[in-house]
Amino acid sequence: MSEERFWNTDEYASTAKFAVQDRAMTMRQAGRIFRLDSAPPKVDDINDYIVSAVRENDLIYFTYFLHHYEPRLNKRVYRFLLTEGIDRYDPLRFLDYKLSCVLAMLECLPNYAPDKGADFLTYAHHFIGNALLDCRRQEEAGSFKSLDEYKAARGVAWLYNNSGKSAKEVIAEYATEQNCTEETAAEYLTLARQNRSRVPFYSTMQDENSEETGEDVTCDDSWNYADILWNGVRADAVQAAFDKLSRKEKFFLEKRNAICMNCGRVMPWDERYSFEQLATAYEYSTTSGAERAYKKIVDKLTGLLVDAGVLGVVELKLIDKNKKIAAAAYEYKAVHRYANDDDEWGEIRFDFSAGTAQIVKLADGDLSRTNVFAKIAIRQILKLSMSELPKKLTIPFELEQEKIRYGS
Numbered sequence: 001m002s003e004e005r006f007w008n009t010d011e012y013a014s015t016a017k018f019a020v021q022d023r024a025m026t027m028r029q030a031g032r033i034f035r036l037d038s039a040p041p042k043v044d045d046i047n048d049y050i051v052s053a054v055r056e057n058d059l060i061y062f063t064y065f066l067h068h069y070e071p072r073l074n075k076r077v078y079r080f081l082l083t084e085g086i087d088r089y090d091p092l093r094f095l096d097y098k099l100s101c102v103l104a105m106l107e108c109l110p111n112y113a114p115d116k117g118a119d120f121l122t123y124a125h126h127f128i129g130n131a132l133l134d135c136r137r138q139e140e141a142g143s144f145k146s147l148d149e150y151k152a153a154r155g156v157a158w159l160y161n162n163s164g165k166s167a168k169e170v171i172a173e174y175a176t177e178q179n180c181t182e183e184t185a186a187e188y189l190t191l192a193r194q195n196r197s198r199v200p201f202y203s204t205m206q207d208e209n210s211e212e213t214g215e216d217v218t219c220d221d222s223w224n225y226a227d228i229l230w231n232g233v234r235a236d237a238v239q240a241a242f243d244k245l246s247r248k249e250k251f252f253l254e255k256r257n258a259i260c261m262n263c264g265r266v267m268p269w270d271e272r273y274s275f276e277q278l279a280t281a282y283e284y285s286t287t288s289g290a291e292r293a294y295k296k297i298v299d300k301l302t303g304l305l306v307d308a309g310v311l312g313v314v315e316l317k318l319i320d321k322n323k324k325i326a327a328a329a330y331e332y333k334a335v336h337r338y339a340n341d342d343d344e345w346g347e348i349r350f351d352f353s354a355g356t357a358q359i360v361k362l363a364d365g366d367l368s369r370t371n372v373f374a375k376i377a378i379r380q381i382l383k384l385s386m387s388e389l390p391k392k393l394t395i396p397f398e399l400e401q402e403k404i405r406y407g408s
Helices: 010-022 027-031 047-056 060-083 091-111 120-139 147-163 167-178 182-195 225-230 235-243 247-257 275-281 287-307 372-381 399-405
Strands: 311-322 327-335 346-351 356-361 392-398
Touching: 027 060, 027 091, 047 060, 047 091, 047 120, 060 091, 060 120, 091 120, 120 147, 147 167, 147 182, 167 182, 235 287, 247 275, 247 287, 275 287, 287 311, 287 392, 311 372, 327 372, 346 372, 356 372, 372 392
Parallel strands: none
Antiparallel strands: 311 327, 311 392, 327 346, 346 356
């Protein structure tokens, strides 16, 4: 079965060429890249197109199949990008993921046997999921030798973050579950930890359709100190705020984030102190005590940077959650150098089924023309699923950069 005819199909080849050369594709175009100008011959079930493609050895039927399947494929790609926290409004990235899914279907098509009773989408479901994950793997900062290694690292990372157990216990449990050695499980966990904090890293939870969903496994720190410190925020203001901290506070921040404030060097991730090590260094009775101390220090540094006008902070409180209609409401507060403690909170309502949000009430201190603080909150919350919604959330951000972004 030749793939050449498929890839040269006139109905969508010109649009794909336009996207690659001019980089001016819209989301509407990316969502209709396989839509034919003329409707294909009618069938009772779109799986009939696949059966014809296999039996007649003609991929024109595959183009007919894509014409009808594209809206469902769009939803699957969109949902994956959403749960992974990736910008789902980038047409070229969206198309990259989508084309990978189509290529995966093409690759498994010759081995599809209609006589076995399963329709093609059931047969191809696993291959499409792997294609999405492989695209994600290639965007990760970590180095993963294969898709299997990447999936294993995601799995052990989810277990480590959600079990509340020590690394040693997680390694033993994962090794038992996956029937591998503890050395192998430890390697996977090391890969996950090395990748942490460089780019978002998500778990391999399964939804009701056995599709990958994304659950952030990097949320035990209030915010990514190293990322904010060296990726755009004014270094002089950060250094001045850091100098106001005590010796112990400086030690906690530098050791926990594997960064030297004197030279700005980011150290290897395996040199990063665990909360166990921080607890030992300052004689805390429990690791949770060291973790609470660390988070208080982060909050203090955040406050100093807010006072300096470098950071803005959005505080969120969940006030309503309705799983039946996939909706939620949050109160939000805009915290910046001119804000007052008695400023009134605003309110934002979210519709997760439509992927939209409405600002019901603007918080005191939010920028009335561009609503920067509300938009930061909306952008963050819409990355989450209903099951991941926190009761409270604090979101620090570089104030000037976001004001520029939203045209303030």
